[in-house]
Amino acid sequence: MTTFLAPAKINLCLHVLRRREDGYHDLAMLMQRVSLYDQIEMAIVEGPGIRVRCDGLTLPAGQGNIAARAAEALLRRAGMSRGVEIVIEKNIPVAAGLGGGSSDAATVLMGLNQMLELGFSPAQLMETGVKLGADVPFFIFRHAAWATGIGENLERVVGLPPLWYVLVNPGLEVSTAWVYQNLRLTSGRDDLRIPRFSGTVEEIVNVLHNDLENVTAARFPLIGQVKRQLIDLGAEGALMSGSGSTVFGVFSNGDRARAAAEEMGRQPGFRAFAVKPIND
Numbered sequence: 001m002t003t004f005l006a007p008a009k010i011n012l013c014l015h016v017l018r019r020r021e022d023g024y025h026d027l028a029m030l031m032q033r034v035s036l037y038d039q040i041e042m043a044i045v046e047g048p049g050i051r052v053r054c055d056g057l058t059l060p061a062g063q064g065n066i067a068a069r070a071a072e073a074l075l076r077r078a079g080m081s082r083g084v085e086i087v088i089e090k091n092i093p094v095a096a097g098l099g100g101g102s103s104d105a106a107t108v109l110m111g112l113n114q115m116l117e118l119g120f121s122p123a124q125l126m127e128t129g130v131k132l133g134a135d136v137p138f139f140i141f142r143h144a145a146w147a148t149g150i151g152e153n154l155e156r157v158v159g160l161p162p163l164w165y166v167l168v169n170p171g172l173e174v175s176t177a178w179v180y181q182n183l184r185l186t187s188g189r190d191d192l193r194i195p196r197f198s199g200t201v202e203e204i205v206n207v208l209h210n211d212l213e214n215v216t217a218a219r220f221p222l223i224g225q226v227k228r229q230l231i232d233l234g235a236e237g238a239l240m241s242g243s244g245s246t247v248f249g250v251f252s253n254g255d256r257a258r259a260a261a262e263e264m265g266r267q268p269g270f271r272a273f274a275v276k277p278i279n280d
């Protein structure tokens with residue numbers, strides 16, 4: 001078995017620009033990978049077929065799992081029939097706005113490309129990835145990014161400060177499709193530009209914005225409550241990530257962040273993590 005790590009992401013900002021003919025939405029987002037990881041183990045085995053195991057959780061097995069669909073899509077593109085065994089240790093909360101499924105898929109695409117020496121470029125892997133999920137290309141890009149289109153046009157963002165995020169998942173699973181369906185678009189914005197950073201925490205706090213937050217928070221008032229709790233515990237800003245339900249707080253101090261995560265994680269059904277951005 002070869003082991004790979006699949007990180008979570010947060011959306012530091014998410015602007016919905018317009019609804020498209022194909023039902024998807026054009027976005028402008030600032031995306032950042034953080035140090036909370038699923039572990040993906042893969043082996044090439046005798047005989048055809050893709051098997052996915054994920055212990056202790058009720059994630060879909062077989063084709064229902066996005067990791068299996070990723071392996072299938074890559075082998076098809078390579079014109080190859082091989083047996084692949086995939087074991088997922090799921091640490092990223094599911095349907096939580098943290099991109100766990102997309103990250104697992106991206107990791108399978110990159111990992112199998114390496115293990116089978118298929119020679120696909122990152123751009124080719126992104127092309128296969130976006131058909132599996134709009135957030136998959138971002139995890140193949142592997143930098144903090146300004147993402148546009150449905151999330152597949154990616155520009156590197158540099159100068160983000162070293163800080164801490166406290167991720168708080170209040171145990172609610174939120175369907176991304178439901179959130180986009182229930183979004184009431186007011187006016188599209190055309191004035192958004194890629195933000196520039198010189199390394200201060202204040203710049204991050206100023207950029208925090210999520211057009212999907214009102215939709216999810218209207219259905220689940222707990223979201224607003226978690227934001228207020230994070231601010232009370234010393235966060236310099238707080239925002240829901242993606243379609244939710246995870247909320248993150250911005251902390252410049254590691255001890256404060258760890259203490260806040262411990263405190264938030266004590267509430268029944270909650271999971272909380274103090275994490276760092278992955279800036280490479």
Ligand SMILES: C[C@@](CO)(OP(=O)(O)O)[C@H](O)COP(=O)(O)OP(=O)(O)OC[C@H]1O[C@@H](n2ccc(N)nc2=O)[C@H](O)[C@@H]1O
Binds near residue numbers: 025027097098
């Ligand atoms: C909201 C975001 C922000 O990063 O993340 P999550 O909350 O899912 O983590 C993404 O836009 C989610 O991306 P992802 O979860 O990969 O989406 P997909 O599986 O491709 O699509 C799920 C559903 O969301 C809607 N969708 C998704 C992306 C997009 N730009 N416009 C949309 O309208 C579509 O209706 C689609 O049927």
Ligand SMILES: Nc1ncnc2c1ncn2[C@@H]1O[C@H](COP(=O)(O)OP(=O)(O)O)[C@@H](O)[C@H]1O
Binds near residue numbers: 060242
């Ligand atoms: N490997 C996987 N990890 C997480 N979710 C998966 C996976 N495979 C399929 N799914 C399904 O995808 C849906 C969205 O999952 P996830 O990527 O965790 O959420 P989000 O889109 O909010 O970031 C869930 O309903 C889940 O059942």
